[in-house]
Amino acid sequence: MKYKLSEVMDLIGGGTPKTTKPEYWDGDIPWLSVKDFNNDFRFVYETEKHITELGLNNSSTKLLKAGDVIISARGTVGEIATIPFPMAFNQSCYGLRAKKEIVTADFLYYLIKHNIHVLKKNTHGSVFDTITRDTFAGIEVDIPDMDSQTKIAEILSNIDEKIEVNVRINENFSDLKVEVGNINFAGHQLGQQRVS
Template sequence: MSFYESKWGEVKLSSIIDIIGGGTPKTRVKEYWNGNIPWLSVVDFNSGRKYVSSTEKTITEKGLKESSTKLLNKGDIIISARGTVGALAMLSLPMAFNQSCYGIKAKDNLTTNDYVFYLLKDTVSNLLQISHGGVFDTITKQTFDEIKINLPPLPEQKAIANTLSSLDNKIDLLHRQNKTLEGLSKALFRQFFVEEINEEWEEESLSSIAYFLNGLACQKFPPKNEIDKLPVLKIKDLKSGISDSSDFASTEVNEKYLVQNGDVIFSWSASLVVKIWDGEDCILNQHLFKVTSERFPKWFYYLWSKYHLDMFIAIAKAHATTMGHIKRGDLDDAMVIIPPPSELAKMSKTFTPLIDKIIANNQQIKQVEKLRDTLLPKLMSGEVRMQL
C-alpha cells in the first residue's frame, strides 16, 4: 500500500469537461410531448440524490429533433443553471433536458463522469459565488472558465470517485428498499381495507383517529442566538430536505412543534404530501400538519392519510385560486375503517416492522450522507489521500 506520488495540477474546470445546453420543444405542439423520451427540469433532480431515474414530463422523437433540447447518455451529468443554481445529478438512463440546465460530460483521458460529479458537488459554492445575478442567479459556460481546480492524476481521480460512489450507492440502495417497503405497505393496506374489508367494522373520520397539529408562523419566533435555534420545516423541504438556505427559528417554542426523524408530516397546502420525515430535527412551519395519535399505531394513521391523499389533492385543485389547499372539514369527511382491537393487533405485526424499517433506513441514509459530505472536501482538496 502506498500513497500516489504523482503531483496534482491546477486547471480550469472548463478544460476537462464538455458543456451542453438544453432546450424546450414548443409547448403548443402536441406532437412534441408525452412521448418515450424523459425530459428533465430542475424539479426532477433537486432532491440531493446522486441518480435521477424519472421525470415529470416526456417528449417525442419529433420533439427532440425539432427543438434545441439535447439527449444525454446514461451516466452523464445534469446541473441546474438558473434559479436554483447547482442542483446536480447523474442520469440513470438517456434523457433530454431544458434550457435551465447544462449537460456535463467528462473529457476522455482527462477525467471521468463520476469524478466530475463529485468535483461539481465540491465546487457548487464557487459556482454560486460567481453566478451572474439579477432577478435569478445564473451560471453560464463562462462561469466554468472562471473556476480553477486542483486536479489529481487520473488513477487517483478514479479511486476518489469509487470511494464516494460506494457511499452514494449505499444511499441509493436504502432509498430503493424504502420504495419497495412503501409499495408493499400500500398493497397490503389495500388488501386488508379495500379488497377484503369486513363490512361490519366501524367507521370514523380521519380527524378522529389522529391529531393533526398545524405548524407555526415561524417568522414570529426568530432565533435569539446562534445556538438555541433549529431549521424551519417548510413544504419545499419535504422533497429536497433541509439545506443551507433554510430559515431558522428559536427553540423556545412549544415542544409539540418539534419535528424529528420518523414523524408523520402532512402538507395540506400547495403541494399536498404525506411523508414520514427523514431529515434532521426541525420546527413545524404553517401549512404543514404533524400527525400523531394516542389511540392508534403510526402505520394506521400514516397509511390512512396516504390512502385519502388523491382525494385531498382533487379537493385542493377545486379550491385553488393562487394556492390549492384542504380544510379541516375535509379531514372530517374522510372516513376510516376501524378493525376490532384483536384484528388491529394482528395487522400491526405485519405493518409495524415495515414502517420501522423505513424509519431505520432513513436514519442510516442520514448517517451515510454525513460521512460522504465530510469526506468529499477532504478528498477533493488532497487533505486525505487515497492509497493503492
C-alpha cells in the first residue's frame, strides 16, 4: 500500500536544556547530537553528553524509546540510527516512532535509510540544509504487509550486524598492528644488541 512517509510514523522534535543551568547537565540521561551517531552503525549506544531529569523536564527535548529511529535534520542531514534504550536528543534531529499498525520499528529504520537520498534532495533552507515535517509529507512510499516487513528487516539486520562486526574487527586489528609493530621494533633492537 502507498503512504506518505509522514503517515507511517510520529515525528518527535528535540531540544537543548539551558547550558547556563549546571543542574540540567551531567545526569544519567543520554543526550544525542549528530556527532554521536554519524558512523553508519545501526545502533547508537553512547553519547558525549548527558542531562538530568530536571533538564529533561525543563526543556523541549523529548525522551525517545527503545526501537525509535533518530535522524539528523539540520546541517549534517540524513545520518540515522536506532535507539536501543531511552535517550533524549537535540533540536537538530528528529525522533521517528513507527505507527505500529502500519510499520514495524525495524522496517521503518530500513525504509528511512533506503529513502535518505530522496530526503536529502528535498531539504529546505538558505543557510543550512534542513529536513522539515513537510519533507516527510512530500515523499510517498510502498509499504508491504507485516510479514514481509519482518522478513525484509531481518535479512537487512543480519547484513548490518556482519558489517558492524567486520568494522570492529578491522579497528581492533589496526590497534593490534600498532602494538605488535612496537613490540617487533623493541625486539629487533634487543636482537641487535645480542649479536654485537
